[in-house]
Amino acid sequence: MKKNATPPAPSRALPEPGDDHYQLYKDVREAISSLPIYFRTETHISGVMATDLHTLNTVLGATLEEQVVRTLNLIRNSWDPDEKYALYSFVRQAQTFPDVLLRKTSTDGILLGIELKGWYLLAKEAEPSLRFQVTAAACAQRDLIVIVPWVLGNVISGSPILFEPFVESARYAADYRNYHWQFIRETKQDRGIDSPKIVGPYPSKADQILDKPHSDSGGNFGRLARTGMMDAYMEKLNKVQLCGIKAIYWRQFLKAFQESTTDTEARLALERLRQRVQHALIIPSPKAQSALVIIAELERLLDLGE
Known part of the structure; x- marks a missing residue:
């Protein structure tokens, strides 16, 4: 199909007040x-x-x-x-x-x-x-x-x-x-x-x-x-906050963490996340403190794996 003049986008044909339900x-x-x-x-x-x-x-x-x-x-x-x-x-x-x-x-x-x-x-x-x-x-x-x-x-x-x-x-x-x-x-x-x-x-x-x-x-x-x-x-x-940190930052961290091939790379990913959390701590937040606890747990798991 050749791309000619673009027709109007479809519209929503939603139920109207006359619909029985x-x-x-x-x-x-x-x-x-x-x-x-x-x-x-x-x-x-x-x-x-x-x-x-x-x-x-x-x-x-x-x-x-x-x-x-x-x-x-x-x-x-x-x-x-x-x-x-x-x-x-x-x-x-x-x-x-x-x-x-x-x-x-x-x-x-x-x-x-x-x-x-x-x-x-x-x-x-x-x-x-x-x-x-x-x-x-x-x-x-x-x-x-x-x-x-x-x-x-x-x-x-x-x-x-x-x-x-x-x-x-x-x-x-x-x-x-x-x-x-x-x-x-x-x-x-x-x-x-x-x-x-x-x-x-x-x-x-x-x-x-x-x-x-x-x-x-x-x-x-x-x-x-x-x-x-x-x-x-x-x-x-x-932009949803999870333990005080935006979801996009958690996703970026987990992706980097999952793709790390060495403990050093994994720890670097953790450190980047820690810096984001500490930046959030400029305004004290129990949720951000929770994020630091999660980071500490991830570090503990890394130590156990060594």
């Missing part, structure tokens, strides 16, 4: 945004080497997603205050889109779906690795894509804590993904995309629902974080 849709979105307040988990992680922390999303991703669904059901008063939907609940489904359905158990009636993914905020890649390739026609108007960032409470140990989720219309995300792929990104490759011909919302496992690019040697099609739609959100999260 418009208030439910609004309340569910608000409930999702409040997840960091209500989320509780019995999962506790300790004894993980700093060099292995980047693997946590692989290990804990499915567990956290299950616990997020449980939390949504526990706070149903926030999205169903009048008990109008008492027979409905959020349920996970495996290996098909979307990951989560708000469904009536007795009849399998579905009101909306959520494509739900966790994102370990301190992973090596400074962006969610989610590849969303579902075609727009498979997304109902009320369907959402939700990315939930999380870290361990004490950075290198503790129970997972959540931060403000990224919430977007699934149909819009699919439309904009294709728009960016075909008209915005810089490439000399074929920009074409093949979409399945006959597909609708809430497909079965056997249905073909993925858009397929003509050329994608890098495997980047579907990476929403690389379309620009998440830029402002990710910039905001980079």
Whole structure:
């Protein structure tokens, strides 16, 4: 496909007040945004080497997603205050889109779906690795894509804590993904995309629902974080304070620490982080003191490994 005049970007076709379940849709979105307040988990992680922390999303991703669904059901008063939907609940489904359905158990009636993914905020890649390739026609108007960032409470140990989720219309995300792929990104490759011909919302496992690019040697099609739609959100999260230190600095440190080939390089990474913390200590902060404790623990682990 040749890059000619760029057409207008797609717009969001969101539910409107005339929708029978418009208030439910609004309340569910608000409930999702409040997840960091209500989320509780019995999962506790300790004894993980700093060099292995980047693997946590692989290990804990499915567990956290299950616990997020449980939390949504526990706070149903926030999205169903009048008990109008008492027979409905959020349920996970495996290996098909979307990951989560708000469904009536007795009849399998579905009101909306959520494509739900966790994102370990301190992973090596400074962006969610989610590849969303579902075609727009498979997304109902009320369907959402939700990315939930999380870290361990004490950075290198503790129970997972959540931060403000990224919430977007699934149909819009699919439309904009294709728009960016075909008209915005810089490439000399074929920009074409093949979409399945006959597909609708809430497909079965056997249905073909993925858009397929003509050329994608890098495997980047579907990476929403690389379309620009998440830029402002990710910039905001980079400034989140973890034990008094911005998330972006923790990520830079862990990446350098993980890629260190010698103890000397690892100690240099620790020293750079210590300097950032000590700079923060110009204004005394219990959180920054906590960061120094974490650094001391990492140094102790290094000493044990010698």
